[in-house]
Amino acid sequence: MFSFIHAVLRCNPLIAPPNGRLDPPNCGNLFGAKCGVECLNGYEKEHSSSPRECEKTEDDLAYWTGEETNCTGKHPVDMVELIIVITTFKLLFIGKIR
Numbered sequence: 001m002f003s004f005i006h007a008v009l010r011c012n013p014l015i016a017p018p019n020g021r022l023d024p025p026n027c028g029n030l031f032g033a034k035c036g037v038e039c040l041n042g043y044e045k046e047h048s049s050s051p052r053e054c055e056k057t058e059d060d061l062a063y064w065t066g067e068e069t070n071c072t073g074k075h076p077v078d079m080v081e082l083i084i085v086i087t088t089f090k091l092l093f094i095g096k097i098r
Contacts, residue, residue, distance in 0.1 A: 007060070008030065008031075009030070009031035009054075009056055009060065009062040010029050010030055010031070010054070010062055011029045011030075011031075011033070011054035011062045011063060011064050012029065012064070013029045014027070014029065014035050014052065014064065016037065017037060017068070017069060017070050017071050018070075018071065019039060019040050019042075019043040019071040019072075019073075020037050020038060020039045020040060020043065020069070020070075020071035021037070021038055021040070022035050022036070022037060023035070023036040023037060023038045023051075029054055030054060031054050031055070031056060031062055032053070032054060032055075033053070033054045034051045034052070034053045034054075035051060035052050035053075035064075036049075036050075036051035036052070037049065037069040037071070039071035040071065042073060042074060043071040043072060043073055043074065044071065044072065044074050045069050045070070045071060046069070046070045046071075046072055047067075047069075049066060049067065049069045050066060051066075052064045052065050052066040053065045053066075
């Protein structure tokens with residue numbers, strides 16, 4: 001009598017970064033799966049990245065290739081600069097009303 005052991009290799013599920021989504025949305029985490037990241041409008045990848053692939057080590061341990069991708073604002077606003085602009089506008093606007 002023969003017995004077979006069938007193991008399904010899975011990587012840890014990938015989670016989309018804030019302000020981004022997985023591409024394709026249903027890429028899965030089975031051995032061989034490929035997942036990329038797309039950033040939402042107004043955001044861009046911190047560094048260019050290739051899709052990550054669920055691969056295995058010689059010991060049959062599953063892992064994702066590549067690095068995590070983060071989506072950041074294309075033009076982050078410095079809050080101090082924003083406050084200065086708003087304050088200046090208010091002073092100019094109020095001065096014209098009086």
